Amino acid sequence: MTQIEAAKKNIITKEMHSIAKYEGISAEFIRKGIANGTIVILRNHFRLPTSDFRLVGIGRNLRIKVNANIGTSPMNVNISYERQKVLTAIKYGADAVMDLSTGGNISKIREMVIKNSTVPVGTVPLYGLICELSRRKKRFADATAEQMFGEIEKQLSDGIDFVTIHCGITLKALKILKKKKRLVGIVSRGGSFLAEWMLHNKKENPLYENFDKLINIVKKYDAVISLGDGLRPGCIADNTDDAQIEELKTLGELQKHALKNGVQTMIEGPGHIPINNIEKNVVLEKKYCHNAPFYVLGPLTTDIAPGYDHITSAIGGALAGYYGADFLCYVTPAEHLTLPDLEDVKNGVIASRIAAHSAEIARGYKNSLQRDYGLSKARKNFNWKKQKALSINPSEFEKRLSAKSKDVCSMCGEFCAMKRKI
C-alpha cells in the first residue's frame, strides 16, 4: 500500500506521523494532504531505515524546503569531492539533494550519495542512460523506450527517493515551441535530449505516451515523481510563454492520473521569471496541477548576473515561496559558468534558505517568526552568543565578529543606536 493509498483509506502511517511532528502540524492534516495530492513524502519505500535519515514532506502549509544539486560533469569527476558537497549541502540546511552526475561511474556516485545523505535523494534518471550511451559512442536519439524505463527502475531499485521525469514534453508542445520562436530554446538537459529523440524518431515522448508504465514502476517503490519542466524558460525573454504553459497543463493532467493511481507527484517550475510574473506562475501551477507541490528552480529574476545567480534566485525564490511554491531548488554562484565548488554549494544553500525563511516569515509561520524575534531580542540585549546561535550560519557570524570589541560591533562603536536604549 502506498502512502496515497493508505491516506485515502484514512490510515495515518508512521511516515505521516513523523512529518507531522517535524512540521508541528496535525497528522490528520498531513494525511489529507497526501490523499488529495497537495503534500508528498520524499522517500523510497525500500530505502534502508537508518537512524539519522530525515523524512521530508513537501507541500501545502509545510515549511518551505530547499534542494541542492550536486554531481559530476564529463569534465569534472571527483567522487570524494562530490561526497563533500553532499555533506556541505546538508550541513547548511538542504532538505534534499539531487545527484545530477553526468561524468565518471554514475552508478557508483549514486550509491555514494544515497549512503552519505541523511536527507532524501533525487536524480534525473535519463542522465544515466545518456551517459551510458555516450560511453558506448551511441546517441540518446537511438535509445529505446525500454531502455529509458529500465534506467528509471534501476535507479529506484538503488534507493532513489524522487525522480525527475520530463513527461510533459509532447509533440504538441514542441509544435508550439517551434511556432513561437524562443530566444534560447530548451535549456533543460533532460528536456533537450528527449526533444531531440522525438524529432529524430518522429514519435511522441515515450514517457508521456507510456505514463501508466512509469506509474507502475514508481509505485513499487512508493517514490515521488517530480514532473520535470523540460520547457522551462531559460531567459527573461522566454518567460511564461505558450510552450511553458502547454507543458504545465500536461503535467497537471499527469499529476491527476498519478494521484488516482496512488503515486505521489510534484511539479517542477521555472527558471527565469521577472518579479512581475512570479505570482502568475505560482497561481497557474496551483490551478492546472490541482494544488500539487510546486518545485521551482530559482526563479532567477534577471539574466545578467552570472557569478551571482544565488542572489537572483534568492529574490525569485523568496517571492515564489511567499506566493505558494513549496520546494526551492538552489542555484549556486557558479550557475551558467562552471560546476559549483564546496563554497558555491554552501552559498547556494544559504541563499535558498534565506529565501525560504523570508517566505515563511511573510506567510506568518510561527516558528520562523519566533526565530527572528529571538535573534532581534538578543541583538537588543547585546547577547552575541544567542545571536550567533540563531543566525543562518553561526560560523560566518563568528568569523565576522572577530573585529568586535567588548560589547558593541565595530560598525558604530560607542555611537550604537541601541546603546541609547530608547
Next chain:
Amino acid sequence: MTQIEAAKKNIITKEMHSIAKYEGISAEFIRKGIANGTIVILRNHFRLPTSDFRLVGIGRNLRIKVNANIGTSPMNVNISYERQKVLTAIKYGADAVMDLSTGGNISKIREMVIKNSTVPVGTVPLYGLICELSRRKKRFADATAEQMFGEIEKQLSDGIDFVTIHCGITLKALKILKKKKRLVGIVSRGGSFLAEWMLHNKKENPLYENFDKLINIVKKYDAVISLGDGLRPGCIADNTDDAQIEELKTLGELQKHALKNGVQTMIEGPGHIPINNIEKNVVLEKKYCHNAPFYVLGPLTTDIAPGYDHITSAIGGALAGYYGADFLCYVTPAEHLTLPDLEDVKNGVIASRIAAHSAEIARGYKNSLQRDYGLSKARKNFNWKKQKALSINPSEFEKRLSAKSKDVCSMCGEFCAMKRKI
C-alpha cells in the same frame, strides 16, 4: 533660482537636460517631475563642476539608483582605505555614496570623499556634531539647536549634495513609540541621538520645529534634504508600526512644505520589512509623501541572516523597487557585525544593483530588458566575450570561466542543452 523654482517657471535647466539624456526620457518629463516633487537631482549648487562628475536624478520613471554607505567608526579609522571604498563602490555601480564617518578627522574624510567621488555625496550631518562633542567629552544631549544647524551648513558649504536630517522624530511620535513598546526600539543612529536630546531637554525636535530654518540653509546650496526615518523598524517584529507610520506622515507634511519653498526632498524608508508588507510600505510612502522619491534601506526580509544581509536586502530591495521605491541604499554582508571591508562594499553594491535591475525588468524598462536579451542571446550563441561584457561583474565572470574548455561550460560539458539547438 533652485531647480524647483526653475521647473515651476517652465524653465528646463542644463541639469534637467543632462538627467533626461542619461535616462532616455524627455527633459519636459524631468522638469515636471522636479516641479511636482516626484524627481530630485542630487547636486550641491556650489559643487565645482568637474568633467567626470555624473549628475544623478532620483524618482518617478527613472532608473532605480543605488547608494553605498562608507565611512569610519570610532574603532576603525583609515582614510586611504575609505578612499578605496569610495572608488570600489563607484566601480561596481553605486549612483551615490554617503560618508557616514564617525571616527577620526571627519571634516578631512568628507573632503576626501567629495574630491574622489564622481557621483553625488551625502552625509548625516549630525554625526559630525556628535563626534565633535564626544571628542570634547560632551554629550549630544547638551548640544544647542544652533550647533545642529551650524554643522548642517558647514557640511553643505563643503559641497555635500544631499543631507539626511531626521526631522520626523517628534514628541508625538516618541509618545507613540513609548506606548506601543518595540522589540528593539530606535535603530537609527541619528534618530536615537535626537530622541535622547528631546527626552533630556523635554523639548520638541529642533530640526522639526525650525524646519523653515533648515529649508533656508539647504536652499542656498540647492542640495537635497533626505528626510530621515529615525523611527524605521530594526526588526521584523517592529515593522510598519504606529511610530513608523506617524513619522512617515510627518515627513510627508515637511516634504510638501519644502517643495512649496523650492527645496528638493526625498523620503527615507525602512529597514526590516517582511515580503508581505513591502508593497504596503511603498504605497503608504507615495500616499503620505505626495509621490516624493522613496529611498529605502534594504528592506531586509528577515533578521536571521547577519553575514548575508546583502541577500536579505536584495530580496527586499528588488520587491520595493518593483512597487515603486526609487533609490536603494545598499546593505553589505558586514551589516550588524562590523564595518564593511572592500570586498563587502563590492558585494553590497552588486547585490543592490541586481535588486535594482530586477525591479527595472519587472517594471518593463526597455534598456534593462535589452541587456538581459543581449546576454541571453550571447549565451545561446556561446559568445562568451559578449556575455562577459553584459554581465553585472565581468571580472567575476572571467574568473569563474577559467575552468571552461573551448566552447561549453564545465557544468554540463558535452551534454549542454543549448548544444541540442532545439
